Amino acid sequence: IPVRAAAPGETRSNCPYCGVGCGVLIEHDGARITGVRGDPAHPANFGRLCTKGATLHLTAGHDTRLLHPEYRARRGEARARVSWEAAIEVAAQRFADVIVEHGPDAVAFYISGQLLTEDYYVFNKAMKGLIGSNNVDTNSRLCMSSAVAAYKATLGADAPPCCYEDFDHADTILIAGANPAWAHPVAFRRIEEARARRPGMKIVVVDPRRTDTAAMADLHLAILPGTDVWLFDAMLHVLLDEGLADEAWIAAHTEGFEALRAHVRGVSPAVAAAVCGVAAEDIVTAARWWGEAPAALSLWCQGLNQSTHGTHNGAALIALSLATGKIGRPGCGPFSLTGQPNAMGGREVGGLANLLPAHRDLANPAHREEVARLWGVDSVPAAPGLTAVELFRAAREGRVKALWIACTNPAQSMPEQALVHEALAACEFVVLQEAFAGTETAAFADLVLPAATWGEKEGTVTNSERRISRVRAAVPAPGEARADWRIVCDFARALAPRIGKPQAAAMFAYDSAQAIFAEHVASTAGRDLDITGLDYSLLEREGPQQWPFPAGARVEEVGARARLYADGRFATPNGRARFVVPWRTLTAEATGVRYPLALTSGRLRDHWHGMSRSGKVARLYGHADEARIELHPRELAGRGLVDGDLVRVSSRHGALVLRVAASDALRPGMAFVGMHWGRRVLNSAGINLLFGGACDPLSKQPELKHAAVRIEPVALP
Numbered sequence: 001i002p003v004r005a006a007a008p009g010e011t012r013s014n015c016p017y018c019g020v021g022c023g024v025l026i027e028h029d030g031a032r033i034t035g036v037r038g039d040p041a042h043p044a045n046f047g048r049l050c051t052k053g054a055t056l057h058l059t060a061g062h063d064t065r066l067l068h069p070e071y072r073a074r075r076g077e078a079r080a081r082v083s084w085e086a087a088i089e090v091a092a093q094r095f096a097d098v099i100v101e102h103g104p105d106a107v108a109f110y111i112s113g114q115l116l117t118e119d120y121y122v123f124n125k126a127m128k129g130l131i132g133s134n135n136v137d138t139n140s141r142l143c144m145s146s147a148v149a150a151y152k153a154t155l156g157a158d159a160p161p162c163c164y165e166d167f168d169h170a171d172t173i174l175i176a177g178a179n180p181a182w183a184h185p186v187a188f189r190r191i192e193e194a195r196a197r198r199p200g201m202k203i204v205v206v207d208p209r210r211t212d213t214a215a216m217a218d219l220h221l222a223i224l225p226g227t228d229v230w231l232f233d234a235m236l237h238v239l240l241d242e243g244l245a246d247e248a249w250i251a252a253h254t255e256g257f258e259a260l261r262a263h264v265r266g267v268s269p270a271v272a273a274a275v276c277g278v279a280a281e282d283i284v285t286a287a288r289w290w291g292e293a294p295a296a297l298s299l300w301c302q303g304l305n306q307s308t309h310g311t312h313n314g315a316a317l318i319a320l321s322l323a324t325g326k327i328g329r330p331g332c333g334p335f336s337l338t339g340q341p342n343a344m345g346g347r348e349v350g351g352l353a354n355l356l357p358a359h360r361d362l363a364n365p366a367h368r369e370e371v372a373r374l375w376g377v378d379s380v381p382a383a384p385g386l387t388a389v390e391l392f393r394a395a396r397e398g399r400v401k402a403l404w405i406a407c408t409n410p411a412q413s414m415p416e417q418a419l420v421h422e423a424l425a426a427c428e429f430v431v432l433q434e435a436f437a438g439t440e441t442a443a444f445a446d447l448v449l450p451a452a453t454w455g456e457k458e459g460t461v462t463n464s465e466r467r468i469s470r471v472r473a474a475v476p477a478p479g480e481a482r483a484d485w486r487i488v489c490d491f492a493r494a495l496a497p498r499i500g501k502p503q504a505a506a507m508f509a510y511d512s513a514q515a516i517f518a519e520h521v522a523s524t525a526g527r528d529l530d531i532t533g534l535d536y537s538l539l540e541r542e543g544p545q546q547w548p549f550p551a552g553a554r555v556e557e558v559g560a561r562a563r564l565y566a567d568g569r570f571a572t573p574n575g576r577a578r579f580v581v582p583w584r585t586l587t588a589e590a591t592g593v594r595y596p597l598a599l600t601s602g603r604l605r606d607h608w609h610g611m612s613r614s615g616k617v618a619r620l621y622g623h624a625d626e627a628r629i630e631l632h633p634r635e636l637a638g639r640g641l642v643d644g645d646l647v648r649v650s651s652r653h654g655a656l657v658l659r660v661a662a663s664d665a666l667r668p669g670m671a672f673v674g675m676h677w678g679r680r681v682l683n684s685a686g687i688n689l690l691f692g693g694a695c696d697p698l699s700k701q702p703e704l705k706h707a708a709v710r711i712e713p714v715a716l717p
């Protein structure tokens with residue numbers, strides 16, 4: 001569909017919810033957003049929207065927006081309205097005081113996959129290029145960092161090699177630890193349509209719960225939590241046993257296979273079945289459907305990533321593509337579904353504690369030198385920054401004293417919430433840059449800075465299939481709210497002279513998001529994600545584009561950029577993909593007598609993250625109107641409970657009261673709760689109160705998919 005200029009009264013932009021990255025047309029009168037519809041020209045959705053996207057305009061009112069900067073000099077006082085000038089001055093001075101007295105590692109930024117690429121770029125530059133610390137991390141650490149680590153360990157780069165069009169070509173789709181029917185609805189609709197057109201297509205879903213995605217599968221492998229690696233190893237065992245691996249392709253394009261071959265030799269389907277809690281014949285069927293399919297595609301998301309061995313979950317799944325040579329061609333490959341709208345963009349600009357711009361690695365001295373040259377600074381610090389869980393632990397211990405939080409709500413969304421609350425209370429100075437009032441984190445903030453949000457700001461985002469889209473402002477931001485990039489740049493310019501680097505203020509002299517994007521583009525020259533052929537005018541003219549898009553690339557060469565590694569050459573130094581021998585550890589917390597139930601959490605169909613946006617729309621409560629913990633009917637009966645009773649749910653980390661719901665989508669011994677509910681509906685900080693902070697040591701992603709819990713009836717007064 002050709003890209004046409006939006007009609008009068010419409011502005012072309014992107015949905016700010018999930019990583020599908022649907023294009024939207026915002027209807028407005030120049031002052032107010034009045035409606036939204038899917039953009040028929042956007043290749044991610046071709047005009048479709050899910051319930052969240054279709055109700056976006058109902059989130060655009062001003063009633064819950066932050067409109068002015070607010071500051072309190074002392075804890076315990078109420079914040080009072082201040083001018084922007086005063087707010088920036090106080091932010092810069094208090095950060096400078098901490099940096100001068102305690103060093104640059106005593107401050108940190110905790111930012112968000114909701115931010116635009118340009119916002120991310122300047123946050124990263126301010127911390128690593130100006131302040132001289134790598135303490136910038138993001139809530140993307142909670143959702144995608146294991147996929148990043150798995151891609152880098154196996155394919156050599158953080159680059160999902162597939163595209164949405166692959167749904168149309170795959171003969172088998174293996175969906176593991178993902179519920180796209182609810183979490184990525186527009187992408188899921190495309191899978192459903194592909195299957196309707198191609199009746200022979202097989203869909204296998206690996207998920208402890210019978211989700212809506214699992215319910216439509218040809219085969220549902222309801223494995224026990226944490227046993228994914230055993231399953232994938234057993235599938236590889238079958239592929240090898242039955243001659244379904246592509247030995248010639250393995251020999252030509254990979255390395256490390258013999259170690260993995262030996263590793264899976266003892267993991268027969270019968271062995272894995274006993275560990276995973278599924279039938280051995282089903283494992284064999286899944287392996288045959290994968291191995292015999294001309295084209296096979298895997299999709300995964302938080303169910304694999306949010307694990308203490310999330311990196312190896314991903315690597316074991318990727319091994320199935322590599323062992324069968326099913327990568328780099330239509331309908332094939334390992335495809336991580338991105339949770340947030342711009343987790344990809346944040347990774348591209350290096351906005352995490354261990355990364356540098358354009359997929360450079362902090363651990364690589366040559367990469368640090370390149371970035372220092374690009375930014376015009378003497379050096380980029382070598383010591384890794386604090387990742388999300390580490391950051392809040394450091395704050396509680398007094399090692400981080402000033403913390404800037406942007407566009408996220410860690411007081412609700414982080415695991416080990418009691419510790420996070422103590423950390424926020426312990427910080428000498430907390431800045432919250434946010435669009436919405438009343439988040440759990442706001443209670444801890446000394447300085448609140450009102451940010452522009454969807455429909456009010458300019459920039460770009462990258463979706464799951466590496467497609468960069470323009471995000472556009474349809475209406476002015478309300479009150480005194482400002483674009484995130486501008487707030488950061490104002491702060492950085494004010495900070496520079498206060499920490500003895502007056503000349504560094506010029507590093508933040510951008511006059512637009514476009515100028516920041518141009519600098520980001522220049523930083524990608526020669527990198528795997530080279531986008532030196534892109535600029536705002538091309539995106540305006542031609543619509544969203546996938547990377548890489550090097551200088552000289554032609555828009556018409558769509559197919560050439562749709563899939564990576566088509567030539568069998570990977571992003572590793574020798575061009576060979578790597579097999580990883582995965583750990584076969586289980587969950588960090590064991591169930592037992594005190595905590596007999598395995599609790600998992602996940603997205604509900606109509607809500608988003610902590611509900612600061614979706615929670616404003618009454619009709620989105622129609623699907624789920626309150627937090628409920630789901631249990632198998634036998635678990636309820638055994639405790640004398642009936643559907644709707646109140647129970648106290650306790651884990652090793654905290655306790656809260658919820659209503660129970662009977663569900664045969666779970667096996668006995670398991671429990672499920674939607675991840676979104678927070679203080680407004682729970683009278684506690686949030687569901688993640690129940691989850692601990694055990695992390696994958698490679699990706700530093702916490703195990704938010706599992707906690708051992710018990711439930712007890714609550715007597716009503």
Ligand code: SF4
Nearest residue numbers: 015017018022050053
């Ligand atoms: Fe928005 Fe995702 Fe729904 Fe598309 S599928 S409309 S990006 S929430």
